[in-house]
Structures are given as C-alpha cells and as structure tokens.
Amino acid sequence: MTIDWKQYNPGDFYDELISTPGHPRAPARRLVSYLGSLTADEMEARRITAEATIQEMGVSFTVYTDEGNIDRCWPFDIVPRVIDKKLWDVAAAGLKQRLQALNLFIDDLYHEQKIVRDKVLPRHILDESQNFRPECVGFSPPCGVWAHICGTDLIRDRDGRFYVLEDNLRVPSGVSYMLENRAITKRVLPEMFDSYRILPVDDYPDKLYDTLAAISPRHQREPVMAVLTPGIFNSAYFEHAFLAQQLGAELVEGSDLLVGENDCVYMRTIDGLEQVDVIYRRIDDLFLDPEVFRRDSVLGVPGLMRAWKAGNVALANAPGAGVADDKVVYAFVPDIIKYYLDQDPILENVQTYLCDDPKQREHVLKNIDSLVIKPANESGGYGMLIGPHATEKERREFAARIRKNPRNYIAQPTISLSTAPTVTDRGKVEPRHLDLRPFVLQGLDLEVTTGGLTRVAMCKGSLVVNSSQGGGSKDTWIVDRKGD
Amino acid sequence: MLSRVAERIYWTARYLERAENTARLVNVYSKMLLDLPGGVDIGWYNLVTLNSAEQLFGQKFKRRDERNVIRFLLADPDFSGSVLTSLKMIRENIRTTRDALPAEAWEQANESTLFATSRLDEGLRRGDRYEYLDGIIRCCQQLSGLLDTTMRRDAGWEFFRLGRNLERADMTSRLLDAGASMLQEHPGREEPLNLVQIVCGNVLRSASAYQPYRRVIKGPVRSRLVVRFLLEDELFPRSVAHCIDQMIDAAGALPRQRRVLKLLKCERKQIFAELDEEKLEHDLRDYLNSLQLQLADFHRAFSHNWFALEQPGDT
Structure with missing residues (x-):
C-alpha cells in the first residue's frame, strides 16, 4: 500500500x-x-x-x-x-x-x-x-x-x-x-x-559568527565569544550548547563571568581570567544584571550593564531591543x-486592531467572538483569547480586561495557517x-x-x-x- | 576550560571516592563486629566522629546507636558524606558537565543512584548490609573504570585525578583513624590478644590492601606496619603517599600550577618527615587529624588557584 x-x-x-x-x-x-x-x-x-x-x-x-x-x-x-x-x-x-x-x-x-x-x-x-x-x-x-x-x-x-x-x-x-x-x-x-x-x-553558524565578530569592541583576529545560558534547566539549553559549540564560543552561566573594576567582563577559566568581547546572551533583559534590573537575579552578572555601556563588551541582542518586540x-x-x-x-x-484606539476597540468588543485577542507583551501564547473557541463568560472577562487596560491588548482575525x-x-x-x-x-x-x-x-x-x-x-x- | 566545568569534574571525582569509601568504612565496622569476641562493645558513633559530623548528627538523632549511625552514613540527605548524597551529587555534577565527560557516564551515574535508593532497606538491615555495601562499591568502581578508560587526558582528566586522590587520601586516613579509635577504646591487656590483629586485618581489607600488604611486608599484621603501609607505600594506589604523588603529577599537567605544585611537594616531604615511631605509638590519631587538615589545605589551594577567581590580576 x-x-x-x-x-x-x-x-x-x-x-x-x-x-x-x-x-x-x-x-x-x-x-x-x-x-x-x-x-x-x-x-x-x-x-x-x-x-x-x-x-x-x-x-x-x-x-x-x-x-x-x-x-x-x-x-x-x-x-x-x-x-x-x-x-x-x-x-x-x-x-x-x-x-x-x-x-x-x-x-x-x-x-x-x-x-x-x-x-x-x-x-x-x-x-x-x-x-x-x-x-x-x-x-x-x-x-x-x-x-x-x-x-x-x-x-x-x-x-x-x-x-x-x-x-x-x-x-x-x-x-x-x-x-x-x-x-x-x-x-x-x-x-x-x-x-x-x-x-x-x-552556513548559519558562520554568518552568526560574522555578525557577532562585527560588534566586538576589541578588533583582534578572533574575538573571545561566550553564549550566556540560564543553565541546564532552560528548555532551550540544547540549543545554547549547540550554538556555543558551532561558534567556537564558551557556554557560560552568569557565575562564570565577572566584571572587573576596569569595567571589562572576564570569564573564570583554569588559565585565569579571560576577557570576553562578545556575549550572545540567551537570558532576558531583566535577569542580565542584578545591579540594574532584578536584584534577585542569580542568572546574570553584576556590573554587566556598566561594562556594556562603557563599550567594553558587546551584548547580542542589546538590552532594550525588546521595545520593538511588542x-x-x-x-x-x-x-x-x-x-x-x-x-x-x-x-x-x-491585520491587527489596537484596543488602544477607541474606534478599533469598539470594533474588537463588538466582534470578540470571531477575533483572537493577545496581550501586548507576552510570548509563547500565554494569556490569549481565541474568540470562536471561548465561552461566553471568558469573552465577558476579556472584554472587561480590554476596557480596563486597552494599551495592553491587540486583536487579530482568526488566522488560517x-x-x-x-x-x-x-x-x-x-x-x-x-x-x-x-x-x-x-x-x-x-x-x-x-x-x-x-x-x-x-x-x-x-x-x-x-x-x-x-x-x-x-x-x-x-x-x-x-x-x- | 571554564573554572566551573573543572570544578564540577573535580567534585564528581571527590564524591565518587566519598561514596565508595563511606561504604568501605561502614563495611570495616560491620565486619569487625562479626569478628570481635562477644562482650566487646563497638562504638558505632566513632564513625560519626571520624567524619567530623557530630553536630549534624546531634540535630537529627538522640540515640547514638548502630541503627541511627548507619542510617546517617548511608542515607542522610543533609550529610554530604552519606552514600546517597554523594551519589546524587555525582549525578548532578555529571549532568551539568555532560559535554566534558563520556556520554555513558551519565547512564552509569543514573543506574548507581537507582541501585542505592531502591535497595536502601537492605543496607540498613544487618543481615543484608554486606551485599548492599558491596553493590555500592561495585557501582562506584564501574563508573570510575568507565571514566578511566574513556576520558580524554586533557585538563578535565587532571582535575578528575586531583579530586579522586585528594578524597582517597583523606578517606584512607579516616579508615586508619577508625581502626585506631577502636583500639583506643579497648586499650587492653584484659582484652583478648587478637584484637589488634582483628582491627588491623579489617582496616587492610576495607582498603583492599590485605594481599598487597602481605606481599610487601612478608610478615604478620602489626599495627605499626599497617599504618606505615597505608601511609607510605608509594606503589599502593590507596596509600596517602601514592595519592599525593598522583596529585603532584596531575597538578603538573595543569596551567598556572607553580604555587600549588610547590605546596604539594613541600608538604609531601613534611608529612612523612614527621612520621616517627613515637607518633605511630602514641599520637597516631593526632597525626591523622593534622594530615586531614593538611589535605583540606590542598583543596583550598586548588580552589583558590583554579576555581574561585575574583579579580583581574588575581592569578
């Protein structure tokens, strides 16, 4: 058969x-x-x-x-x-x-x-x-x-x-x-x-290498690169290890790095402290540096933002880039x-309706049963409402949330993938x-x-x-x- | 190599030795119990003292009896020297350094943990204890052998050797201490004459040193000779001298080793220079205690030199 x-x-x-x-x-x-x-x-x-x-x-x-x-x-x-x-x-x-x-x-x-x-x-x-x-x-x-x-x-x-x-x-x-x-x-x-x-x-790893090398602050032949991972418990840990290996970079956790008094970033190796030029970071902004963002972050590196702002290390993606990811x-x-x-x-x-705009909001509220409502800043499909599949109660709850905080919601037609x-x-x-x-x-x-x-x-x-x-x-x- | 990776490999080796040797230690005591004539009381609590774990034990148990001591040494989750804790630490360390170790090591570590956990009851029962402990020792040796035959001889391997030999030297000294403490408790002319024989024989056997001792010494088992053999025989892999030589060798192959190497070589001389007949006779336990402190110093030197770097220029 x-x-x-x-x-x-x-x-x-x-x-x-x-x-x-x-x-x-x-x-x-x-x-x-x-x-x-x-x-x-x-x-x-x-x-x-x-x-x-x-x-x-x-x-x-x-x-x-x-x-x-x-x-x-x-x-x-x-x-x-x-x-x-x-x-x-x-x-x-x-x-x-x-x-x-x-x-x-x-x-x-x-x-x-x-x-x-x-x-x-x-x-x-x-x-x-x-x-x-x-x-x-x-x-x-x-x-x-x-x-x-x-x-x-x-x-x-x-x-x-x-x-x-x-x-x-x-x-x-x-x-x-x-x-x-x-x-x-x-x-x-x-x-x-x-x-x-x-x-x-x-050829992706080579292109990624070139991209990262281009932003290295020290113009030496082979910049020292590191992939910063939250660690083995992260769902994408396999990828972090894979990319580090493909790039010829060290796979580091926050505790492997430190920022010296000279505002340079170093990693702890058995050969001593080695200065790092480019960090491909795979942890979110808010966990990057407990001195600046979340104080309770143990994933990040104290002083990393200082080093970045001093131009002594490149971070990819740069902190703050997420402003366009909204x-x-x-x-x-x-x-x-x-x-x-x-x-x-x-x-x-x-096609996207902004709940922030009064006219578009009215349209969304009127057609909530045929639209997908998404919060502006979540990723991974969290906190969504799929209108056609939702109950009447869920729709009412979502409508209330939209009215309360319109900037936080957008709506899109149900897409046929x-x-x-x-x-x-x-x-x-x-x-x-x-x-x-x-x-x-x-x-x-x-x-x-x-x-x-x-x-x-x-x-x-x-x-x-x-x-x-x-x-x-x-x-x-x-x-x-x-x-x- | 990242310091973190090196440190985790080093600790994998230490915990591997620790799990095996705790099993050996419990074995000596259990066997001596079988050999000793009736009426000779055996101080199980010595095993806690030997591991410098009196405080932790006190927080958990009132009665210092066999049952509690065995439970503590085999399975206590907070005692870092317990067999189960050591095996779990091995598993965690291997899990987070999988790139640097052979893939089969992870499977073997899982199997060992599974064995130790699922059959713990046998270890707690006097009747089945020997087999359980033997099983633990076998698990450890399997993993050890696997790494021995498959690890690339790079820096990771040298850190593995450092950890293994440091812990092994430490545990050999504790095995001797176990014997010494037993004899101390029964200082005695009134005791049956063969007590020394029994204790020394078991110390040797628990370090797999009985036959090598016999071959080298070619005479009866005497406490002083047993101590000297386990401390000084350069060719026996569990002797303190051999372990220190291995550490010197491993450190020599690592980067920025000058200070560590100097310390190791200097202390090796010192350790054996101090070992005279007087010490062997009267101050053995003090001597072993200071030897353990010296080994702890080695660990601090390794850590300072390779693992816990703080500032640029801090080399």
Whole structure:
C-alpha cells in the first residue's frame, strides 16, 4: 500500500505541497511522486531512521514536569516542506527590510525619538511600553544595531501569501533545530538531494559568527565569544550548547563571568581570567544584571550593564531591543518601514486592531467572538483569547480586561495557517497546520536563513505549534528550479 | 576550560571516592563486629566522629546507636558524606558537565543512584548490609573504570585525578583513624590478644590492601606496619603517599600550577618527615587529624588557584 494522494484533502486551507486532491504544486511534484512510490513499510522504515538519528545526535528539548526536568527527543516529521526559491527571495528581502527598519526604530527611540515627535508613533505607546529600558537611553551600540538576531514568525493564509505574525527580538530560539532537521533529512531522504537543487542551510553558524565578530569592541583576529545560558534547566539549553559549540564560543552561566573594576567582563577559566568581547546572551533583559534590573537575579552578572555601556563588551541582542518586540508596536511596523526607509513593506502584517484606539476597540468588543485577542507583551501564547473557541463568560472577562487596560491588548482575525502532509500513522499522511520561523541577522550585513524552522501542530486541526505543547517540526526546502 | 566545568569534574571525582569509601568504612565496622569476641562493645558513633559530623548528627538523632549511625552514613540527605548524597551529587555534577565527560557516564551515574535508593532497606538491615555495601562499591568502581578508560587526558582528566586522590587520601586516613579509635577504646591487656590483629586485618581489607600488604611486608599484621603501609607505600594506589604523588603529577599537567605544585611537594616531604615511631605509638590519631587538615589545605589551594577567581590580576 502506498500513499493515495487523491485521498489527501487540505480543505479550504492553503496546502504547501498539494493544490487540490491528487495535484501537487509544481515545486513539490518530484517529492510527492517519490513519496507516493514508497510502500507503507518503506515509509515506516524512513520514520524509524529519523527517530534513531535524532536519538543518536541527542537532539532534545527540556520539558518541565512535577518529577523534574526531562529531556525529550525532538518531534520531527519526515515529509519536508518545499518552497520555490523565487518566492522565498521576495520573503527574504522583506525580512531584511523589516529588521533594518526595526533597528533604526529602536536606535531612534533611545536617542531623539523623531518618530514620536513626527507623530507616527503615539507618545503614550512608548510611555507605556514594558520593554523600553530607560537605562539604555543615549547609548550607541556598534554598527547602530540593537537586534542582531531576530526570529520572525511567518504564516501563509488561504491566499498562499506570507504574512508576518510576530517579530521575536529578545531571545528567539529554534535555529539549532532548523540545522538538525536538515541533517536528519539528508539521512532519511538522500535520493531527493540528487533530484532537487535544495539550497543549503548550514552556513548559519558562520554568518552568526560574522555578525557577532562585527560588534566586538576589541578588533583582534578572533574575538573571545561566550553564549550566556540560564543553565541546564532552560528548555532551550540544547540549543545554547549547540550554538556555543558551532561558534567556537564558551557556554557560560552568569557565575562564570565577572566584571572587573576596569569595567571589562572576564570569564573564570583554569588559565585565569579571560576577557570576553562578545556575549550572545540567551537570558532576558531583566535577569542580565542584578545591579540594574532584578536584584534577585542569580542568572546574570553584576556590573554587566556598566561594562556594556562603557563599550567594553558587546551584548547580542542589546538590552532594550525588546521595545520593538511588542504586539502594539508590531501594528506600526508598516509605518515604521515607510518612515525610516521610505519604502513600501514587502511583507505584510496580519491585520491587527489596537484596543488602544477607541474606534478599533469598539470594533474588537463588538466582534470578540470571531477575533483572537493577545496581550501586548507576552510570548509563547500565554494569556490569549481565541474568540470562536471561548465561552461566553471568558469573552465577558476579556472584554472587561480590554476596557480596563486597552494599551495592553491587540486583536487579530482568526488566522488560517497553511497545512502540509504530515505522517500520522504507519505510512499515512494527513494535513497539519504549520508556521515558519526564519532567522534574520544584522551586523555589518543583513542575512536571512535559507528558509527557517517549520513548526507543525501535530494534532489534527490544532493551531498550536509550540514544542512544549505537542508541536513538531519539518525540514524546510528552498528549491531552485531555474533551468528545470 | 571554564573554572566551573573543572570544578564540577573535580567534585564528581571527590564524591565518587566519598561514596565508595563511606561504604568501605561502614563495611570495616560491620565486619569487625562479626569478628570481635562477644562482650566487646563497638562504638558505632566513632564513625560519626571520624567524619567530623557530630553536630549534624546531634540535630537529627538522640540515640547514638548502630541503627541511627548507619542510617546517617548511608542515607542522610543533609550529610554530604552519606552514600546517597554523594551519589546524587555525582549525578548532578555529571549532568551539568555532560559535554566534558563520556556520554555513558551519565547512564552509569543514573543506574548507581537507582541501585542505592531502591535497595536502601537492605543496607540498613544487618543481615543484608554486606551485599548492599558491596553493590555500592561495585557501582562506584564501574563508573570510575568507565571514566578511566574513556576520558580524554586533557585538563578535565587532571582535575578528575586531583579530586579522586585528594578524597582517597583523606578517606584512607579516616579508615586508619577508625581502626585506631577502636583500639583506643579497648586499650587492653584484659582484652583478648587478637584484637589488634582483628582491627588491623579489617582496616587492610576495607582498603583492599590485605594481599598487597602481605606481599610487601612478608610478615604478620602489626599495627605499626599497617599504618606505615597505608601511609607510605608509594606503589599502593590507596596509600596517602601514592595519592599525593598522583596529585603532584596531575597538578603538573595543569596551567598556572607553580604555587600549588610547590605546596604539594613541600608538604609531601613534611608529612612523612614527621612520621616517627613515637607518633605511630602514641599520637597516631593526632597525626591523622593534622594530615586531614593538611589535605583540606590542598583543596583550598586548588580552589583558590583554579576555581574561585575574583579579580583581574588575581592569578
């Protein structure tokens, strides 16, 4: 028995591989027919290979449970997602444009705040921002860049176009899984790499290295770099260790670092104290430095902000970069692009209503049963209301919260995430929803990953792609069909 | 190598020795009990004193009897020398240095902890205790052997050796102390003549030193010779001299070792120069006590030199 593609029906969602039952999209044609030629046993064998590879490579993430923390194996689906290079090139240009504008925006907010004076961004939105750090005002980071590493979540709506769902400018994670997914797929579907020109993804660590090296305060040949992790109990610890290893950087915890009286940062090594030039920090602003932010933070390094402001160490992302990672600011990104770059945005936002605006608020309150309401500053899908799935009581409660604190809420139409064939049972595939997180880098240059991390909601009909909540992932192929 | 990683490897080794040697220590006492003639009372509480844990013990138990002492030494969660605590610390240290250690070490550490926890009741019962303790010693040796045969001989390995030999020297001195304290409690002409024999034989056996002693000394078991063997025999891996030589060797392979090396070499001479017949006869317990303090000084020197750096220029 083989996959019967005629039985595969994505309904009225945009499917990444299949346009209508039995008809694959052009870039996916070879993949679909190849998978169709495999028997159920052969499909199952591939899946087992993938599982074994994941265990061998030790790809894991941490789940918190009552019995302590467990390393779970990374859930992976063997059917790749295929995107045509021509389409991707446009999206990539849009991602670069977006990050460039966001960095100009952040830099402006910590200096003259022209965008506020010119009334493009209302003053009170800035005043009430939870991620604006007054401690950073007046500082000019190297290259003028605040957000060096950005994870932008893209979705495809029913029309098949890419839309930006959110910009993660604080400590976005997932890039290591993107790299591992490719390594797994090379073992599971090696034949496909002959019949397609699949663009490689593994230059990311080198590009990340260049980005970080560009902001080093000491211009020596090989700057000393460290990846600062909250430690083994963090769910992304695997990634921190992975990236440190790929960068040739030390994986450090706060207690490994100290700031000297000369305002330089050192790490404690058996060779003595070694000065650190660049810290790729994977802990939040508020935990960075107990002298400046949360006093009870044991994850951070006392004096780190002092050293950063003195220009003796570079932090990526810079403290305060999160001011642009706010769902209200998100709604203004198209204006921000226009304002700083004088360009039209290449990538569109998902339509967003600001509860802060009286007219839009009225619309939201009236249509709460069909909208998704999100708090402005939460990440990971916390504190959301999905209108169509909520009870009357929940809706009433949310409406009250919106009236009480309108600046804190935005609303978006329920989005129909695209789908792709996903193995659900022995040799069977069904459509599952997915999104895409490319990673954008800005140092001296702007770079985008080739594709990104595709996250899949493994449960039927689910829109939740987070790995901690049963989400999985797929390899993402950007294929060059020129001359095919 | 980061100081933190080095320190955790060092402590992995220390706790590994500690778990094994606490098991050995309890073993000596349990066996002596079997060998001693009826009516000779055995001071279980000595084991607490030997570990300098009187205060902690006092907070937890009133009666200083066998049952409480054994429970304390095998399973007390707050006593850092208890078998269970040591095994848990090994597990935590390996867990947080997995990049620097062979992958199998983690599995082995898990298995050891599981064994020690799930069969604890056997260790508390006099009848099954020997097998339990033997099992613990085996677990430790398995992990130790695994690391021995698979760890790369880099700085991490040298820190492992430092920790292992420091703790081992310390525990050998405590084993001797255990014997000495037993003899002290029964200073006696009225006691059966073979008491010295019994105590010394068990001290040797608990350090796996009985046969090597026999081969080297080629004579009867005499307390003075036993002490000298466990302190001075350069070729026996659990002797204090051998342990210090190993530390000198390991430190020599590490960066910025000058001061530590000087201290180790200087004190090695001192330790054995002081060891005369008079000391062996009358002040053995004082001598062992100062030896333990000296070993604690070594630890402080390691820590100061490699682990706890505070300011630039603080090298």
